[in-house]
Amino acid sequence: EAGVTQSPTHLIKTRGQQATLRCSPISGHTSVYWYQQALGLGLQFLLWYDEGEERNRGNFPPRFSGRQFPNYSSELNVNALELEDSALYLCASSGGEFGETQYFGPGTRLLVL
Amino acid sequence: AQSVTQLGSHVSVSEGALVLLRCNYSSSVPPYLFWYVQYPNQGLQLLLKYTSAATLVKGINGFEAEFKKSETSFHLTKPSAHMSDAAEYFCAVSDRGSSNTGKLIFGQGTTLQVKP
Numbered sequence: 119e120a121g122v123t124q125s126p127t128h129l130i131k132t133r134g135q136q137a138t139l140r141c142s143p144i145s146g147h148t149s150v151y152w153y154q155q156a157l158g159l160g161l162q163f164l165l166w167y168d169e170g171e172e173r174n175r176g177n178f179p180p181r182f183s184g185r186q187f188p189n190y191s192s193e194l195n196v197n198a199l200e201l202e203d204s205a206l207y208l209c210a211s212s213g214g215e216f217g218e219t220q221y222f223g224p225g226t227r228l229l230v231l
Numbered sequence: 232a233q234s235v236t237q238l239g240s241h242v243s244v245s246e247g248a249l250v251l252l253r254c255n256y257s258s259s260v261p262p263y264l265f266w267y268v269q270y271p272n273q274g275l276q277l278l279l280k281y282t283s284a285a286t287l288v289k290g291i292n293g294f295e296a297e298f299k300k301s302e303t304s305f306h307l308t309k310p311s312a313h314m315s316d317a318a319e320y321f322c323a324v325s326d327r328g329s330s331n332t333g334k335l336i337f338g339q340g341t342t343l344q345v346k347p
Contacts, residue, residue: 124274149333151333160339161321161335163326163333166332166333174332208274208275216325216327216331219280221277222275224273224274227272
């Protein structure tokens with residue numbers, strides 16, 4: 119069974135541009151989670167989508183947004199990129215219930231120049 | 232609110248030696264606890280999960296962790312380290328406020344170095 123997939127693997131943008139990151143969950147999973155792993159800042163929760171709705175967001179500015187499609191895949195959009203947005207963005211999926219294991223994809227490494 | 236503290240950002244052991252990575256948690260509700268491993272330039276891989284079914288949890292690659300409520304700890308151990316165990320390890324707890332928030336709260340991570 120395929121795991122969580124993410125694309126692209128690497129993304130290079132310049133400051134002020136927009137970035138779009140994509141995630142496909144494990145088949146049967148309805149929840150998608152996004153995390154940011156920036157150097158020195160650890161793993162920070164960004165967003166949780168379940169059944170097409172945003173259920174929760176972390177302490178990030180509104181220029182971080184996303185959506186979940188009817189097939190449960192998800193997009194993360196980062197507008198007006200700043201240098202400190204450079205990080206590994208990890209997507210995870212689960213069935214959405216409290217305490218369920220979140221399975222992670224390989225990540226998208228975003229570099230903002 | 233839930234929180235996780237990993238003691239020691241860097242642990243170095245010799246090949247064949249015991250691995251002990253420390254994790255303490257804070258939770259107002261019975262916790263769901265996880266250990267993940269991250270190899271260089273990869274995502275997170277689940278090692279094991281505590282769900283209250285048993286205090287000693289066995290995971291993949293010979294790792295296990297013991298839940299100790301009295302010590303609020305969930306330390307990760309492996310009897311004999313292999314070179315391939317060199318990676319970064321994260322302890323995490325499922326966050327719950329008045330309802331499911333969906334997020335995992337991670338510790339800062341521990342880098343395990345295995346010396347030949």
